[in-house]
Amino acid sequence: MKKSGVRSQESGEIHFNKVAIIGVGLIGGSLAMVLRQKGISSQIIGIGRGIKNLETAKKLGVVDSYTQDVKQGVKDCDLVVVATPVASIVNIVKDILPFLKNGAIITDVGSVKKAVVDEIEGFMPEKVFFIGGHPIAGTENAGVEAAFLTLFQSRKCILTPTKKTDKIALESIKAVWEAAGSQVILMERERHDKILASVSHLPHVVAYALVNAVADMKDLDENIITYSAGGFKDFTRIASSSPEMWRDVCLLNRGAILDMIKRFQATLSQLKRMIEAEDGEGMYKEFERAKEVRDSLKAAKVGE
Amino acid sequence: MKKSGVRSQESGEIHFNKVAIIGVGLIGGSLAMVLRQKGISSQIIGIGRGIKNLETAKKLGVVDSYTQDVKQGVKDCDLVVVATPVASIVNIVKDILPFLKNGAIITDVGSVKKAVVDEIEGFMPEKVFFIGGHPIAGTENAGVEAAFLTLFQSRKCILTPTKKTDKIALESIKAVWEAAGSQVILMERERHDKILASVSHLPHVVAYALVNAVADMKDLDENIITYSAGGFKDFTRIASSSPEMWRDVCLLNRGAILDMIKRFQATLSQLKRMIEAEDGEGMYKEFERAKEVRDSLKAAKVGE
Numbered sequence: 001m002k003k004s005g006v007r008s009q010e011s012g013e014i015h016f017n018k019v020a021i022i023g024v025g026l027i028g029g030s031l032a033m034v035l036r037q038k039g040i041s042s043q044i045i046g047i048g049r050g051i052k053n054l055e056t057a058k059k060l061g062v063v064d065s066y067t068q069d070v071k072q073g074v075k076d077c078d079l080v081v082v083a084t085p086v087a088s089i090v091n092i093v094k095d096i097l098p099f100l101k102n103g104a105i106i107t108d109v110g111s112v113k114k115a116v117v118d119e120i121e122g123f124m125p126e127k128v129f130f131i132g133g134h135p136i137a138g139t140e141n142a143g144v145e146a147a148f149l150t151l152f153q154s155r156k157c158i159l160t161p162t163k164k165t166d167k168i169a170l171e172s173i174k175a176v177w178e179a180a181g182s183q184v185i186l187m188e189r190e191r192h193d194k195i196l197a198s199v200s201h202l203p204h205v206v207a208y209a210l211v212n213a214v215a216d217m218k219d220l221d222e223n224i225i226t227y228s229a230g231g232f233k234d235f236t237r238i239a240s241s242s243p244e245m246w247r248d249v250c251l252l253n254r255g256a257i258l259d260m261i262k263r264f265q266a267t268l269s270q271l272k273r274m275i276e277a278e279d280g281e282g283m284y285k286e287f288e289r290a291k292e293v294r295d296s297l298k299a300a301k302v303g304e
Numbered sequence: 305m306k307k308s309g310v311r312s313q314e315s316g317e318i319h320f321n322k323v324a325i326i327g328v329g330l331i332g333g334s335l336a337m338v339l340r341q342k343g344i345s346s347q348i349i350g351i352g353r354g355i356k357n358l359e360t361a362k363k364l365g366v367v368d369s370y371t372q373d374v375k376q377g378v379k380d381c382d383l384v385v386v387a388t389p390v391a392s393i394v395n396i397v398k399d400i401l402p403f404l405k406n407g408a409i410i411t412d413v414g415s416v417k418k419a420v421v422d423e424i425e426g427f428m429p430e431k432v433f434f435i436g437g438h439p440i441a442g443t444e445n446a447g448v449e450a451a452f453l454t455l456f457q458s459r460k461c462i463l464t465p466t467k468k469t470d471k472i473a474l475e476s477i478k479a480v481w482e483a484a485g486s487q488v489i490l491m492e493r494e495r496h497d498k499i500l501a502s503v504s505h506l507p508h509v510v511a512y513a514l515v516n517a518v519a520d521m522k523d524l525d526e527n528i529i530t531y532s533a534g535g536f537k538d539f540t541r542i543a544s545s546s547p548e549m550w551r552d553v554c555l556l557n558r559g560a561i562l563d564m565i566k567r568f569q570a571t572l573s574q575l576k577r578m579i580e581a582e583d584g585e586g587m588y589k590e591f592e593r594a595k596e597v598r599d600s601l602k603a604a605k606v607g608e
Contacts, residue, residue, distance in 0.1 A: 272565050283555075
């Protein structure tokens with residue numbers, strides 16, 4: 001059996017005859033655009049629950065066809081990209097397995113990897129392959145109308161192979177993300193989850209807690225939120241992300257997030273003690289240290 | 305003695321013959337632009353320590369003249385705007401008092417009011433007037449080159465009169481900020497400090513603590529900062545503000561900031577307990593509540 005998605009010997013390029021994108025939103029839609037523009041797929045089918053979004057995806061030329069029937073949609077596909085909310089990934093993969101052809105590759109884009117990959121590997125059959133993935137990219141907007149070809153360009157994309165991972169399937173998915181312009185990084189799923197807990201999940205939890213702490217300030221008998229300037233508005237932007245999504249992330253990456261919350265609580269308590277003690281020198285050092293992180297990000301041009 | 309800065313009976317407009325701006329940066333420079341464009345002042349002198357910035361202010365037409373000698377500079381001025389770092393305001397006001405003409409008005413733009421206003425009122429002579437002010441406006445940029453005419457437009461400007469405040473001087477400063485397009489709000493200085501502790505000072509302290517907590521994550525033997533996406537980058541932007549300024553704000557508004565840190569710690573602990581208990585419903589409610597704050601800000605078009 002010839003495996004789909006293998007790089008051709010001649011051109012070095014990756015190709016899939018038929019690709020299903022389950023969840024044609026910002027991420028799924030942008031990846032579909034890459035697959036088409038780079039000639040990686042001859043045929044792209046969009047699968048989702050919302051008919052309006054699917055119609056838009058077709059109208060915009062992001063997909064060739066669409067269906068709301070996931071089992072029908074994945075038939076004959078060589079690659080299935082699961083780009084749905086992270087809590088739904090495991091069940092979707094389980095549901096589609098009986099309908100996949102031999103040699104098909106499934107990949108996901110979920111922002112938690114250990115819980116998802118471990119569960120999926122527990123029930124994967126031999127002749128279908130799963131590669132856990134997470135492109136570190138996004139915008140504030142959702143839906144296929146927000147999708148664009150260069151979303152993944154110069155961004156990191158983390159793939160989390162395990163001992164069970166098929167090497168050729170891994171190479172194929174790596175080639176897809178490289179075609180999207182991403183820097184592909186392979187790492188252990190636990191490591192991925194710790195890193196994301198630090199740079200993404202903790203900031204969101206903190207932003208939610210901060211916005212609510214301020215909203216709870218009822219002493220002043222006035223909506224003090226209307227006085228908010230720069231600082232607080234940045235927090236409210238972060239805290240305006242989907243409550244469903246962040247609930248699911250917190251449930252799925254609970255351990256790593258709790259660990260980071262504890263670390264943050266310690267840093268904050270230290271700063272609080274300095275303020276209590278009027279330790280101007282200590283504060284200055286802490287503030288300057290944080291500022292240097294920003295400058296190092298700028299120097300590295302991370303995600304700008 | 306005719307007091308300067310009084311609205312003319314005929315036109316209802318405010319006018320000062322000579323105005324000194326001490327600290328011709330983003331705030332001071334933008335206010336100077338307003339004074340000139342609205343014809344509020346015939347003559348504007350810029351006062352500061354950095355000669356380059358003063359030269360630029362003159363070149364850009366933001367000020368008519370400049371000096372590094374604060375005592376010489378305020379001579380004959382009807383209005384003195386102190387737009388220097390908040391920790392320097394009290395001493396500057398004290399230093400210039402002997403050189404001011406009778407009837408002169410001093411105002412400031414500092415982001416902490418109680419500590420500043422209380423101390424200044426302790427030594428103000430009878431024939432010079434002080435009005436504490438704080439325009440809630442700003443950008444990431446500093447220096448006169450960042451100044452622009454519309455910085456204060458549609459922003460709130462808080463003035464903090466006390467029992468000792470001269471009513472006519474207050475009216476004059478109110479008229480200046482209204483000419484700048486601001487919504488002027490009079491409030492008690494303690495109230496100002498509580499509100500700013502909530503919507504500005506706490507977010508900055510939290511951002512500093514969060515950036516440092518993540519920077520301290522050495523377990524992974526890699527610079528995880530390079531994986532940062534949206535959420536964390538917003539924090540680093542907030543934490544990139546001047547360490548000196550935020551040290552001084554934390555020292556000057558210590559009580560209100562400590563109170564807000566405690567409130568935030570409680571909200572965060574509650575969220576942490578929910579994550580520990582895998583209380584998805586509780587998390588969802590908390591996250592949705594925070595999202596609603598964002599939506600209410602959007603609806604009110606606060607500072608956008």
